[in-house]
Amino acid sequence: MMKTFKQYLEENKLATFAAATALASGAMAAPPKPEALDILLGHTKQKEGFRPVAEPDKDTIEKPVVVGYGTTYTYPDTGKPIKLGDTVTKEKAEELVRASYKKMTPHMEKIPGWDEMNAGQQAGLMSFAYNVGPGFYGKKGYETISSKLRDKKWDEVPQAMSIYNRAGGKVLRGLVKRRAEEAEMWKSGSSQPQPQPQQTATPTQQSGNVHTVVKGDILGKIAEKNKMSVQDLLKLNPDIKDPNRIYPGQNIKTK
DSSP, rough: OOOHHHHHHOOOOOOOHHHHHHHHHTTSSOOOOOHHHHHHHHHHHHHHOOOOOOEEESSSSOOEEEEETTTSOOOOOTTOOOOOTTOOOHHHHHHHHHHHHHHTOOOOOSSGGGGOOOOHHHHHHHHHHHOOOOTTOOOOTHHHHHHHHHHHHOHHHHHHHHHHOEEEEEEEEHHHHHHHHHHHHHHOOOOOOOOOOOOOSSSOOEETTTOOOOOTOHHHHHHHTTTTOOOHHHOOTTTTTTTOOOOOOOEEEEE
């Protein structure tokens, strides 16, 4: 029987109310923080580079068709296959990266403390999950990191991630490097979950002796603003291993 418009509205109200109730009671978790997606987007853009025209990915054995910032096989927003010669703008390529990570949300929500994690922690964990598989939590072979996340031993998560650096029983340099990058993302926040600072229209955020990185920041500008050299900043912040890699939400000491 065809539903009337009034019936549709009533059912939609009930569905919306049920969803809101579930969210309020904790039955539903929130999607990744926008800042976490910003961190992942910046990392992906730097790592993949931009391909405006779809072409075979020569860096892999399978050589799948790739376009934009490393989007392969299918478009995450539509599910349609990527075809050789397809073109995308940089803006569209960014949307595709965000869509790829957002699709992982149902799996990430199952991890205890997901909503409590700050942007850096969410970003590092999502990058890890994107590589090993979004359903890794609780699976055989991932007992170590699963236990750290279950018990909310935040400071031990980077080390736990680092042990997953093998393929075919061999340690791979690429995976060692990736795990280190994910650890840096995780540690770009504090060791305990804290609310993320709200970004404003200003290019930088600074409070006291700490500078909070926002999108577009580079160490050179931060050093210049604080009348110091990049080397001085690196000495104050030994956790920064690569001066060309800082992430939104990361706290940098300036004194």
